[in-house]
Amino acid sequence: MRFVCVTPNAAVDRILHLSQPRAPHGLNRVARAIESAGGKGMNVARVLRALGADVSVAGFLAGLNAARFEALLERDGLDGPFVRVTGETRECQIVVDGHGQPMEINDPGPLAEASDWERLAAGLPEGRLVISGSLPPGLSPEEFGRFLTVVAERRGEKPVVDTSGPFLVAAVAAGVALVKPNEHEIGLLSPGTADPIAAAHEAYARTGVPVLLTLGAAGAAYVGAEGAFVPAPAVDAVNPVASGDCLLAAFLWASAQAWPMAEALRLGVAAGAANARLGGGGRLSREEVFGQLPRVAQASVLG
Numbered sequence: 001m002r003f004v005c006v007t008p009n010a011a012v013d014r015i016l017h018l019s020q021p022r023a024p025h026g027l028n029r030v031a032r033a034i035e036s037a038g039g040k041g042m043n044v045a046r047v048l049r050a051l052g053a054d055v056s057v058a059g060f061l062a063g064l065n066a067a068r069f070e071a072l073l074e075r076d077g078l079d080g081p082f083v084r085v086t087g088e089t090r091e092c093q094i095v096v097d098g099h100g101q102p103m104e105i106n107d108p109g110p111l112a113e114a115s116d117w118e119r120l121a122a123g124l125p126e127g128r129l130v131i132s133g134s135l136p137p138g139l140s141p142e143e144f145g146r147f148l149t150v151v152a153e154r155r156g157e158k159p160v161v162d163t164s165g166p167f168l169v170a171a172v173a174a175g176v177a178l179v180k181p182n183e184h185e186i187g188l189l190s191p192g193t194a195d196p197i198a199a200a201h202e203a204y205a206r207t208g209v210p211v212l213l214t215l216g217a218a219g220a221a222y223v224g225a226e227g228a229f230v231p232a233p234a235v236d237a238v239n240p241v242a243s244g245d246c247l248l249a250a251f252l253w254a255s256a257q258a259w260p261m262a263e264a265l266r267l268g269v270a271a272g273a274a275n276a277r278l279g280g281g282g283r284l285s286r287e288e289v290f291g292q293l294p295r296v297a298q299a300s301v302l303g
């Protein structure tokens with residue numbers, strides 16, 4: 001099975017390692033800078049490929065950073081259609097000093113308007129469409145909802161969407177195949193329901209859109225025609241950033257192999273834990289994902 005991983009707001013990620021604690025208002029000298037082709041869809045694509053799937057990536061690129069992004073993409077052995085738009089592909093600076101949480105500084109991204117999204121849709125290869133991350137400026141939530149509906153009609157298959165805020169609400173209203181909120185994002189889908197799993201049930205009952213709900217170190221749940229919860233194994237978490245992307249990729253890969261939902265959820269939880277343990281970023285091998293699987297408890301059925 002082929003997957004098409006769309007990162008609407010692709011980024012040149014720069015992890016800046018400082019050799020001294022960060023000076024919040026002073027000069028910070030960088031000891032080592034590591035650049036990569038970033039964005040949540042890129043993480044999903046890397047994990048899908050590590051598991052053996054055929055993967056294409058897509059999104060928008062602009063300005064001088066477009067060439068940098070494409071060179072980094074090639075280094076990772078990934079490719080796919082990127083639509084040129086106006087402005088500048090963003091840089092995301094992740095400042096790491098070994099003292100607490102990294103500091104992130106993210107550019108807004110280029111301008112991608114409805115006509116650019118139409119060009120993106122027209123050039124997407126065949127395959128299971130997965131759209132991950134925030135959107136660059138230029139598209140309203142209503143326009144995003146229309147884009148999702150049109151793409152589903154044209155491709156004969158609804159996309160999977162992992163985004164946040166009003167765009168997540170719009171994706172659910174458009175009736176996508178699956179959404180992957182975390183414990184903070186689910187609140188937007190069911191305001192007034194404090195418990196995240198109850199909120200996922202409420203959202204599914206109201207909209208018919210299945211919810212893959214991630215709960216950080218607590219684990220993850222799937223709420224759809226069937227429901228299951230899988231607790232996360234205890235790991236020495238170095239950095240869980242992108243664990244949600246890893247979980248989604250492994251869940252989709254296993255589902256495409258016709259694994260039962262509860263087992264696909266377990267593989268997702270294994271991938272999320274492996275990523276948290278190894279330091280984030282979604283650079284996992286198949287062995288690392290499967291190595292965690294025996295440590296993942298059986299799923300419990302949600303009524």
Ligand SMILES: Nc1ncnc2c1ncn2[C@@H]1O[C@H](COP(=O)(O)OP(=O)(O)OP(=O)(O)O)[C@@H](O)[C@H]1O
Pocket residue numbers: 181182183213214215216217218219220232233234235237240241242243244245246247268269270271272273276
């Ligand atoms: N500290 C941890 N220990 C073990 N497993 C973890 C840990 N943190 C996350 N996970 C696993 O990864 C999954 C996804 O994590 P989380 O809920 O933080 O996703 P997220 O907020 O969408 O992350 P991101 O958007 O950065 O990809 C969790 O459901 C869990 O299975």
Ligand SMILES: [Mg+2]
Pocket residue numbers: 162182244245
């Ligand atoms: Mg997430």
